[in-house]
Amino acid sequence: MADRMIMKLKVAEARYAASNVLLLRLVHPRRPRLPAWDAGAHVDVHLPQIGVRQYSLCGDPAETGSYLIAVKLDPEGRGGSHWLHSNLAEGSELHVAAPRNHFPLAEGDGRVVLIGGGIGITPLAAMAHTLVARKGDFVFHYCAPDEATAPLLAELRELCGERLRVWLSSQGTRFDSTASLADETAAEIYACGPERLTAAVVATILAAGHAEERLHTERFTALTEADFQPQAFEAVLASSSRQLAVPADRTLLDVLEESGIVLESSCKIGVCGACECGYLAGDVIHRDVVLSPGQRKRRLMPCVSRARGHVTLDL
Numbered sequence: 001m002a003d004r005m006i007m008k009l010k011v012a013e014a015r016y017a018a019s020n021v022l023l024l025r026l027v028h029p030r031r032p033r034l035p036a037w038d039a040g041a042h043v044d045v046h047l048p049q050i051g052v053r054q055y056s057l058c059g060d061p062a063e064t065g066s067y068l069i070a071v072k073l074d075p076e077g078r079g080g081s082h083w084l085h086s087n088l089a090e091g092s093e094l095h096v097a098a099p100r101n102h103f104p105l106a107e108g109d110g111r112v113v114l115i116g117g118g119i120g121i122t123p124l125a126a127m128a129h130t131l132v133a134r135k136g137d138f139v140f141h142y143c144a145p146d147e148a149t150a151p152l153l154a155e156l157r158e159l160c161g162e163r164l165r166v167w168l169s170s171q172g173t174r175f176d177s178t179a180s181l182a183d184e185t186a187a188e189i190y191a192c193g194p195e196r197l198t199a200a201v202v203a204t205i206l207a208a209g210h211a212e213e214r215l216h217t218e219r220f221t222a223l224t225e226a227d228f229q230p231q232a233f234e235a236v237l238a239s240s241s242r243q244l245a246v247p248a249d250r251t252l253l254d255v256l257e258e259s260g261i262v263l264e265s266s267c268k269i270g271v272c273g274a275c276e277c278g279y280l281a282g283d284v285i286h287r288d289v290v291l292s293p294g295q296r297k298r299r300l301m302p303c304v305s306r307a308r309g310h311v312t313l314d315l
């Protein structure tokens with residue numbers, strides 16, 4: 001699979017959208033329009049000496065002249081946010097790949113519930129723009145410790161009006177997924193934020209017997225399974241019946257690449273969705289945070305996922 005088009009974009013605006021969140025508006029230096037995208041999409045940003053990092057587009061998808069990303073400074077992170085906060089100002093250049101979307105907003109005019117925590121509100125902000133444009137029926141639960149660290153809060157208040165419910169733990173108001181979702185059995189639910197928030201929403205949906213396929217989540221951090229012991233397995237390529245041995249200490253993505261099958265990849269920790277490929281048979285051990293339960297029946301992320309025994313890949 002070929003790599004996505006990478007563009008050199010210019011920072012047209014750099015400002016703080018919260019005390020620790022840098023908001024960047026990116027434009028092409030010559031072209032008035034950037035590749036189109038839908039709400040929920042993210043871009044891969046290529047950082048010198050750091051690597052590739054993913055950031056959700058948080059502006060209005062109808063605005064085709066620029067991309068808006070919000071970068072939360074993470075002192076404990078892998079260095080990407082620190083580099084961006086330290087090195088970027090208006091006029092700087094960034095290498096950015098065309099948008100990709102693993103968290104799309106469903107079509108239709110049914111009820112939508114958006115639940116975001118902290119920097120996790122960014123893809124939901126784009127969804128709010130789309131829902132307002134559609135005149136959709138929605139509510140946006142925005143969770144943060146306090147207003148100072150809540151990115152885009154003023155913009156979202158103006159955009160959503162009373163449809164925005166703000167839960168600030170410093171003021172003693174906390175999002176209660178059981179109470180807030182009790183009457184939302186027919187809604188499409190989109191959740192993004194800290195793991196404890198997303199996990200609470202998932203648990204509520206499962207406990208209440210809501211249709212699981214109506215729940216859509218996006219996570220920013222890789223699965224942590226301290227006890228996981230990788231085992232060797234075999235991958236079979238459906239198109240040629242070629243068999244590839246995947247040792248316990250190698251990833252399927254690496255073995256495919258060594259065999260001349262180069263899939264697109266970016267994060268290599270199961271969070272970006274770049275390396276997604278199909279499979280036809282096998283007992284797959286899914287270890288990504290991207291695919292839904294339904295998608296997992298036929299798709300896998302070879303940078304982290306493995307199989308028991310063997311897997312037949314749709315390659």
Ligand code: FES
Nearest residue numbers: 266268273275303
């Ligand atoms: S490279 Fe990001 S999910 Fe595999």
